[in-house]
Amino acid sequence: NNWCEDLPENHEPQLVPPQLRWLTERNDIYLEVPRYRIEVMWGGMIFLVVIFTFIIFFLAFYSIAIAHYFFVITAFLTSIVILCLVFFALKTYFIEPRSLPIRLNRKRQKLYVYNYKQPWQPWRKAITRISVYNWADIHGEVHFESTPGIRGYHLYGALCEPGTHQVVERFVLAKEWGEREQLNQIWSYLCMYMQHDDELPPPRNAGTADFWQPRKADAWPEAMERESTSSS
Template identity: 50%
Template sequence: MPLFSFEEPKPKLNPPIKNWREDMPESHEPQLVPPQLHWLTTLNDTFLEIPRYSTEVAWGGVLAWAILVFILGIGIGISGFVIQAGHDGYGMIVIGLFGAFIFFAMMSSGLKMYFVQPRDQPLRLNRKRQKIYIYEFKHTFFPWLKWPVTIRSYNWADVHGEIRYSSARYDSGYQLFGSVCEPGTNKVVTRFLIAKERSSREQLCQIWSYLCVYMQHDKVTAEPANPGRPDDWRPRKADQWPAEMERESTTAPEHAVTQK
């Protein structure tokens, strides 16, 4: 029997997240790292809101791509008329117009992403209700359809923290996920992204620590590591929460207010 034995750390949740690196301390336990946020939107005694910026999207590139496909769409449309000249029928004109329509749809989708899609899809943690609310904006290829906003909410006690490493070409780095489990178990029901960090997972540990300390009703500092908002994430449409979820996520339960 060897004098020393080292066991590789293993994920405790089932199923484990792909490319797992580390499990965070449980949300009710003492946190081992100093709490620190990257960004902060709102902090008060009832709720905390933090942004989740889309770092995998180069917003200037989205706008440039939309302009490029607009120019290509015009070129394809004109080409159909030029090629059709001197020939019977309207086949090339129809093809050119159809191609132009596809490119204009791509252009409209890119412009809508740039000017309408929220850059920071926030998380809200309500410590009076002990719940977390996840704001999500879904975009599709069809710019003429309304792109929906959905709000998911979970009991904070059922959320566990996990860090994974993504090797995707345009989205590489460490990622902190909240994994929602069935109450009292390690069986994962769903997961949601909390934050990303390209080179170091230490900052992700600090973010998780901050969320847990806040939800434990302990004092946290209001100053994030990066105050304000980067210019790269402007312009954007203001986040619009459904009225019912806006009220629930920012207020205490009625019985808590009465007891006060």
């Protein structure tokens, strides 16, 4: 990745007007902001299901018509692989969380980052992990990612050793394909909220972008849900 700029410290006055693209929840205790995954073609998952299903039916009918032992075995094994891909695509579309939210608790001055990792085997249970950081130790950076699939501007939270600029860990706070300025506005919003500034504008987009999901996919572990949304 390519570093673009360091953003103002989170305790300093923010010079860029604050603006979020999406907002899930904001109250006097915590702020929840979704990190929608721009690297996943959600509609493409359903398209793959249709294509793969057609291939399976084609192989089945062709196997019956040919009735050749070698071809039947090959078609059967191929169908098993394709069925796994179909299952993976359906699971991605209907079950995986599209929003990987962050929560900022300004009473505790903590940042909570929701992480979700799906093993490459589609039948295995995904791993959910909540990372917790002291807000005072987080610094904002903008990078440009040129890797295919995740190409675009990324707002990183850089965790530093307390009182230093020695980076221990970096994690993504937001992504944009082309609007780098939006990331500066998001950082300003997060910082101003944690500074107890309530004169903040509404998000650019009303509602949520994952309204079509059949369930709330980004369910937090009970202990983290309670801690991240309470003042004590």
